[in-house]
Amino acid sequence: MTITTATPTGSLPHPVILWIAQLRAWVFLCLLIIFFEIWARAAEGSSFVFNLYNIQSIAVFATAPLLLALGQTFVIISSGIDLSLGFVMGLSSVIAAHASNYFMVRYGVPPFAAMLLAILSGTLVAFIPGLVNGLLIAHLQIPPFIGTLGMYGVARGAAYLFAGGMTVAIDNPWFSAIGNGRIYGVPVLVIITAVTCLVMHYLLSETRFGQHTYAFGASKVAARRAGIDIKRLTLKIYLLSALGAGLAGAMYTGRFTAGAAQAGEPLLLDSIAAVVIGGASLFGGSGTIWGTIAGALVIAVIQYGLVFINVEPFWQFIAVGAVIIVSVLVDQTQRNLTGGRQVE
Amino acid sequence: MSDSQPILSVRNVSKSFGAVQALNQVSFDVNPGQVVALAGDNGAGKSTIIKAISGVFHHDAGEILLGGEPINFATPHEAREHGIETIYQDLALAENLSIGENIFLGREPKRLLFGVLPILDRKAMAAAAQGAMASLDFHVTRLDAPVAAFSGGQRQAIAIGRAIYWNARLVIMDEPTAALGVPEQRRVLALIKNLRGQGKGIIFISHNLRDIFEVADEIVVFRRGENAGARRPTDTTHDEVVKLMVGG
Numbered sequence: 001m002t003i004t005t006a007t008p009t010g011s012l013p014h015p016v017i018l019w020i021a022q023l024r025a026w027v028f029l030c031l032l033i034i035f036f037e038i039w040a041r042a043a044e045g046s047s048f049v050f051n052l053y054n055i056q057s058i059a060v061f062a063t064a065p066l067l068l069a070l071g072q073t074f075v076i077i078s079s080g081i082d083l084s085l086g087f088v089m090g091l092s093s094v095i096a097a098h099a100s101n102y103f104m105v106r107y108g109v110p111p112f113a114a115m116l117l118a119i120l121s122g123t124l125v126a127f128i129p130g131l132v133n134g135l136l137i138a139h140l141q142i143p144p145f146i147g148t149l150g151m152y153g154v155a156r157g158a159a160y161l162f163a164g165g166m167t168v169a170i171d172n173p174w175f176s177a178i179g180n181g182r183i184y185g186v187p188v189l190v191i192i193t194a195v196t197c198l199v200m201h202y203l204l205s206e207t208r209f210g211q212h213t214y215a216f217g218a219s220k221v222a223a224r225r226a227g228i229d230i231k232r233l234t235l236k237i238y239l240l241s242a243l244g245a246g247l248a249g250a251m252y253t254g255r256f257t258a259g260a261a262q263a264g265e266p267l268l269l270d271s272i273a274a275v276v277i278g279g280a281s282l283f284g285g286s287g288t289i290w291g292t293i294a295g296a297l298v299i300a301v302i303q304y305g306l307v308f309i310n311v312e313p314f315w316q317f318i319a320v321g322a323v324i325i326v327s328v329l330v331d332q333t334q335r336n337l338t339g340g341r342q343v344e
Numbered sequence: 345m346s347d348s349q350p351i352l353s354v355r356n357v358s359k360s361f362g363a364v365q366a367l368n369q370v371s372f373d374v375n376p377g378q379v380v381a382l383a384g385d386n387g388a389g390k391s392t393i394i395k396a397i398s399g400v401f402h403h404d405a406g407e408i409l410l411g412g413e414p415i416n417f418a419t420p421h422e423a424r425e426h427g428i429e430t431i432y433q434d435l436a437l438a439e440n441l442s443i444g445e446n447i448f449l450g451r452e453p454k455r456l457l458f459g460v461l462p463i464l465d466r467k468a469m470a471a472a473a474q475g476a477m478a479s480l481d482f483h484v485t486r487l488d489a490p491v492a493a494f495s496g497g498q499r500q501a502i503a504i505g506r507a508i509y510w511n512a513r514l515v516i517m518d519e520p521t522a523a524l525g526v527p528e529q530r531r532v533l534a535l536i537k538n539l540r541g542q543g544k545g546i547i548f549i550s551h552n553l554r555d556i557f558e559v560a561d562e563i564v565v566f567r568r569g570e571n572a573g574a575r576r577p578t579d580t581t582h583d584e585v586v587k588l589m590v591g592g
Binding site: 015018202206207208211212214215217218219221222223225226227228285286 | 440
């Protein structure tokens with residue numbers, strides 16, 4: 001009887017090297033911070049990173065795109081895309097503002113309870129676009145790009161209609177404290193986002209739901225033959241994505257003490273960029289929450305850092321754009337090295 | 345062996361799609377530890393009969409008995425739960441997942457972290473993968489590697505390993521050697537012999553007569569949806585099987 005050793009073909013690098021390759025967005029983030037540190041010291045004579053205000057600002061700045069990007073990570077791993085997130089966030093922001101005002105003025109609910117109800121309403125209203133996205137994609141086989149593009153328009157219109165074409169100001173000290181307060185120096189927004197990151201990481205890497213999302217993204221046939229209910233799975237993925245945007249919308253309202261339909265408009269592409277910089281492939285099947293966190297921080301550091309060293313703000317777009325392209329190239333190279341093929 | 349009950353008995357099974365009679369009164373048996381090769385030209389009904397057995401289609405007439413019990417599964421999933429594992433040419437593996445994760449896809453084991461939080465039990469998956477692959481004489485060096493990193497023949501072994509882990513009684517293999525180079529083909533044939541040694545029933549579909557003659561215990565020839573004959577490889581020749589396949 002012959003004994004065969006099944007060694008992966010090609011040269012699969014050592015696990016430690018693979019691990020570092022997966023964390024490359026974090027490596028890049030460190031390099032970026034070192035770059036800004038050197039520049040700031042040379043040009044301004046001040047420190048970039050050893051500055052509590054800078055750290056807090058970057059962290060708060062990163063929360064909104066990150067909350068969108070967490071759900072987007074699941075969607076992109078499943079080889080989909082969610083274009084509706086920006087305006088789902090806007091819709092949630094407007095609804096959260098209305099809810100805060102409504103409960104306080106109409107029912108005399110105390111500000112703290114009104115804040116909780118507002119965050120809940122803002123987050124839960126995102127269920128509707130998420131559900132419609134999921135139903136369109138899972139049951140009517142509409143391509144994700146088109147289905148969520150349609151919902152982008154619907155959510156946008158609905159958000160402006162509910163807002164009456166204006167921003168909806170709130171007057172709720174508790175809600176404002178959620179958006180601007182600190183606990184032991186840590187902004188509340190950052191705490192809420194960090195907890196959301198942990199929950200999302202758990203869902204993606206430690207549950208069947210996450211495992212099936214990876215399998216589905218790599219091979220729909222494999223997922224179906226394994227007996228996975230892929231319609232239900234798709235629905236859950238788009239619901240999760242919308243809920244993240246809903247939470248982001250409610251947080252926006254607290255931070256700026258107003259609900260705005262255009263709250264998430266510039267953030268949609270940042271959310272996709274964060275996922276891609278974090279190492280996910282738009283072909284589906286790969287990506288991690290840790291990577292996405294690093295991706296969101298990379299974008300925030302570039303944007304904040306360039307302002308800090310007094311570079312004209314328009315360079316931000318060029319820098320982020322270049323980073324996205326480089327990330328995709330690095331991802332392709334890594335796939336070739338590890339024997340992972342890009343299917344289709 | 346003649347007194348042992350067949351794992352699978354196909355008796356006078358017919359199936360038509362509209363006016364097309366895809367299967368007409370087809371019969372054959374698969375015994376434990378027996379490799380039955382289905383031979384036939386394209387459109388002869390080989391795929392149709394395996395789909396009827398594995399729950400993709402319902403058959404119109406006749407009987408399919410699994411361990412003596414008549415079956416007519418509604419879904420492939422149901423067939424799999426009854427121990428019928430079908431390995432299609434595309435293998436249906438998730439290439440980004442490890443061997444263990446593929447074996448358990450859709451049925452992942454869990455454990456409790458700190459006694460409260462349910463998480464996936466990756467250690468159990470890796471250990472099962474190691475065990476199932478070792479029973480095929482494949483000793484996997486890197487259990488963390490995604491399936492994409494393995495060769496075509498090794499992936500066949502992974503798909504077979506999945507069948508073994510879930511205690512399949514009957515393994516149906518559709519053209520398992522078609523997309524492989526010669527050394528890999530040899531390895532897959534060795535895998536089939538290994539499965540036979542474990543007492544599984546195997547249905548083997550191939551266009552390659554040399555492969556069929558090497559591993560089959562019985563060759564069932566199909567022609568236009570009908571049984572054209574059944575032969576033992578030791579009692580027949582390539583020429584005779586080809587004549588049965590094409591008629592005349």
